[in-house]
Amino acid sequence: MTKLKSTFEENVLNQGELLESIQTKITAKSRKNKIRKFSTIAVSLLAVFALGITMMQMGAFTKEAKIVSIVAVDINPSIELSVDANSVVVKVKPMNQDARSLDYKSLVGLSAEEATLKIIEMATEAGFIDPEDLEEDYVLVTTVNVDDEDEEETEELNERLKDIIENGGELPDVNVVVMKAEKIAWFEANDKKVPLGMYVINGMVQHDGVWYTAGEFFSNPENKKNYEKKNELLVRKADKTIGLLDRFLDRLEGDDIDVAALRTRLETEGEDLDALRLDIKALWEATYGEEEGINGNGKPKGKPENPGNPND
Numbered sequence: 001m002t003k004l005k006s007t008f009e010e011n012v013l014n015q016g017e018l019l020e021s022i023q024t025k026i027t028a029k030s031r032k033n034k035i036r037k038f039s040t041i042a043v044s045l046l047a048v049f050a051l052g053i054t055m056m057q058m059g060a061f062t063k064e065a066k067i068v069s070i071v072a073v074d075i076n077p078s079i080e081l082s083v084d085a086n087s088v089v090v091k092v093k094p095m096n097q098d099a100r101s102l103d104y105k106s107l108v109g110l111s112a113e114e115a116t117l118k119i120i121e122m123a124t125e126a127g128f129i130d131p132e133d134l135e136e137d138y139v140l141v142t143t144v145n146v147d148d149e150d151e152e153e154t155e156e157l158n159e160r161l162k163d164i165i166e167n168g169g170e171l172p173d174v175n176v177v178v179m180k181a182e183k184i185a186w187f188e189a190n191d192k193k194v195p196l197g198m199y200v201i202n203g204m205v206q207h208d209g210v211w212y213t214a215g216e217f218f219s220n221p222e223n224k225k226n227y228e229k230k231n232e233l234l235v236r237k238a239d240k241t242i243g244l245l246d247r248f249l250d251r252l253e254g255d256d257i258d259v260a261a262l263r264t265r266l267e268t269e270g271e272d273l274d275a276l277r278l279d280i281k282a283l284w285e286a287t288y289g290e291e292e293g294i295n296g297n298g299k300p301k302g303k304p305e306n307p308g309n310p311n312d
Contacts, residue, residue, distance in 0.1 A: 065090045068150040069157055070186060070196070071112050074140040074214065075123045078195035079104055083112045085150055087157050095195045102126060112157055113164040116141055117171070124172050131172035131240070134248065134281040136274070138214035139176045140197030141165070144186045173240040175218065177227075201227075241273050242266065248280050257287055 067090065071081040077098040082091035092107045092115075094100045102122045107115040120139055123129050129137045141161055145154035158180055165176045181200050189199035194211060201217050204226065218224045245266055249259045262280055265271050 066147065067091070068145070068147045069112070069154040070144040070146055071116060071157070071161070072140070072142040072144070072181075072186075072196035073116055073119045074142070074195045074197035075120070075137070076128045076213070077102055077119070077123050077126075078198070079107070079119055080196065081107065081112060081115055083157065085153050087112045087153070087160070089115045098128065113160055116161060117164065120171060120174070120176075129172055129174055131174075131244070134244075134277055134284060136215060136218070136277070137172070137174040138218055139174050140201065140214050141176060141178045142181050142197045142200060143178075144181050144183055144196070146183055146186070171240075173244050177214070241277070245273070245277060245280055248284060252280075252283065252287065255287065257283070259283070 065084040065088075067082045068085045069083040069087075071083055072095075073079050073081070074095075076096075078095035079099045079102070080093040080095055081089045082093070084090050089107050089110050089112060092104045094102070094104050102119070104119075107118060110118065120129070123139075124131065129139075131137075143154055143158045143161065145151045158178065162178050165171065165178065177197075179197070179200060181196060185200060185203075186196055189196045192199065194202075197214070198211060201214065202211055205212070205217070205223060218227070249263055249266065252259050259280075262276065262283070265276050265279075
């Protein structure tokens, strides 16, 4: 019995040590898991914190930029730029299908002046403006102040747009009209789904429900005269116009057409280039048909270089 008792007590003692060992291991493992979980949480928090810092630096957690001005650029593609107090484009809205065909999203982040010039450039590359024809192309640039507290910024932007169009950038031979509009006109144009610039100029005439394009509006000398009385900016790159008309006269002369009187007018300082353009256009169409431009070889568009050779 004594031996049995001794064996029993020894086993109980061993089991106690075993349980204590197991408990110790469980406690250690639990501590290790807690440490591992804490480490994982700490790493995650650090990662979130670092991401937050990065996104704040990128402006992701800053409030949306306040729109101070609207700059509407109407050619045929019509694009509306939302501009902040620093004259940076923060939002771009294509106003028609032609505008959606352009890379308008690339305008975000540019200054309003740069974006305006780029729209004209993109429209020219896409063929909406043809600097090699005798039709007059018009670009309407309309500014609207949408924040009464920052009206001065819009006024300054309007002046900078005039300056960049007059003195900066490479513009094709286009007429650029820079004008201001009231906020109510912007609301009304959006309500009628009409580009702002078109809405403004059409408000100057009775259109019987038919919306004039800029070209149609200004092709009427009376409309043009009345508009210029408003002292808004109407820019013509005169040197480029003279160069264009000179190329058309050269081509006509090459086909033995008498253009002496037209050339004299072109060389006369102060000549009305609009009227001269129309007269050259009429002679061109009488000679070659209604093909408007000159191709890369200096020939009328659509006219073969060697009409008698069907292979050319």
